[in-house]
Amino acid sequence: MSTPQTLYEKIWNAHVVEQRDDGTCLIFIDRHLVHEVTSPQAFEGLRAAGRRVRRPDLTLAVPDHNLPTTARLDSHGQPIPIADPESAQQLEALERNAPEFGIDYINASDAKQGIVHVVGPEQGFSLPGTTIVCGDSHTACHGGLGALAFGIGTSEVEHVLATQTLQLTRSKSMEVRVEGELRAGVSAKDVVLHITGVLGAAGGSGHVIEYTGSVIRALSVEGRLTISNMAIEHGARAGLVAPDDTTFAYIKGRPMAPSGADWDAAVAYWRTLATDAGATYDKVVSIDAADIAPSVTWGTSPEDVLPITGIVPDPSAFADPSKQEAARKSLNYMGLTPGTRMTDIEVQNIFIGSCTNSRIEDLRAAAEILKGRKKAANVKWAIVVPGSGLVKQQAEDEGLDQIFTDAGFEWREPGCSACLGMNPDKVPAGERCASTSNRNFVGRQGPGARTHLVSPAMAAAAAVAGKLTDVRAFAN
């Protein structure tokens, strides 16, 4: 009998083109997603060296980071020009580079357009057992389908375009097992925030994490994508969830996915991928679902996680002196005083969106809380940004847009939006935002912006209360 293998080992082994003596492998890449921010210098490099794209058929380009989320077409159906000249230039570069190199390009006014990590799974481009890369660190997101997916830099984007491979060394493996039953008001986002709090921002460094246990098995694909999305926030190279019937049901019928006899062959293969009984991980971390509460961040690292019932920590309470220093800096930036109850922190902005939480299930969870309610008067800016045009359409078919606008939210076009401060959607300096995105770094949502990461339901509840609040008080 062959040695038992983990899901990660199986995917890795199936993609080795060549192995060098020192263990470095040339790994084949099955899928490459390209967006406007991390690709222009890569295409420029190809042009300069007279190189072509080896497998345009395995490459898909879509703009998302830079695109304003306001209306894209005018009343005559003509594209509205982008005001910021640098953004416009970057978007034009992708629009030019994709056809020049023979790559499929989804344009800004196409209903299929959206955030790369929402579009890939939604189109059936991302599949279990594949290797997926993109010049964006949250590529780990696709691991929710059981794909080995990770972010790469621009030189690697160029390398994949030219060769459809990467030179890689194998990571260590870690199992994060979440067992039990989630308590009321606890979502996939709370699970991953909690995991990040437990592991720390560098806890997964050098590892590929497989999320296992009854909690993960019971999650929808949307929830698994949310978990895997933030693997990078606890330092992991990639996150994985073993594909199962839930995964197959999600993929079936998607436009770019296998169909007919191909479908059966694909499912048969995907069923062989789960970690074998007796396979071992380099590290195992167990988490009890009963310990997970609706969660929120207080600082400027995603590891700064507390249950919503918590209080702002005193930096001197941390054992590690460098963490004490970091916490002091964080609290100073965040304008918070130790001992303050999290539920006493007022917010002026609400952002529901990003590749972590902009799929239909996320919008439903937020709408559920907002139904028949209104945002508080002190909340100046509240926006919902669907992850793709198709998510937007579906939400509109379900009447969710109406619930949001009635509650005082703006209903936007798909894109990265206020997840990162590079398009017009920014949180003003010194103001707070309850945000469903994945990073609370200094300046992430705009210079001086103060981010509190939460789930979609918690963001909706914060909008109504005008401060961070416990979603469990809002059960409809």
Place this chain on the structure above:
Amino acid sequence: MKAISRVEGRAYPVGLKNIDTDVIIPAVWLKTISRAGLGKGAFESLRAVPGNVFDDPEYAGAPILIAGDNFGCGSSREHAAWAMADLGISAVIAPSFSDIFSGNAFKNGLLAIVLPQAAIDRLMEVARTDDIHIDLETQTVTTPFQDRFEFEIDPFRKHCLINGVDEIGLTLKSSDAISVYEAKLSADRPWLAPNPV
């Protein structure tokens, strides 16, 4: 990639842990379509603080930066490595780096050197007054005070850095092996070919 085998000079004693890519180069600087000129935005939020090391003439043009754990965590933006190179930095010394950052640094001939915290503490002290020397051939970091710290580096990366190897050119030599793999893949898993969008 330009060849690099030694770096010597002053070092910015930054020392902080978890210096993320938004600190190294904030997102507003990412709208460029070129690799050059990003030094202006490098460490913008740290430079906003009066008396910071980057604007201290004592360290002007320092080719080395010393930091705490998990340097370069956060996004995959290679702009972080470009911005540091544009600022004139050729090497970073820290107890650990994010995986993506160390890959990006390597691709741009920027040394990402891992040393234990005790060595970092000592180098932070030396950096305030004196030069630091890094020798890639012997894999050592030394100071004028007889300190000598050895570091590990992947032999392949070392070879590429010292010889300024073009990695894509190197991989393209394996084109035939890639074709063989592709042929086997279409035979074994024909369903993997995506339907056009």
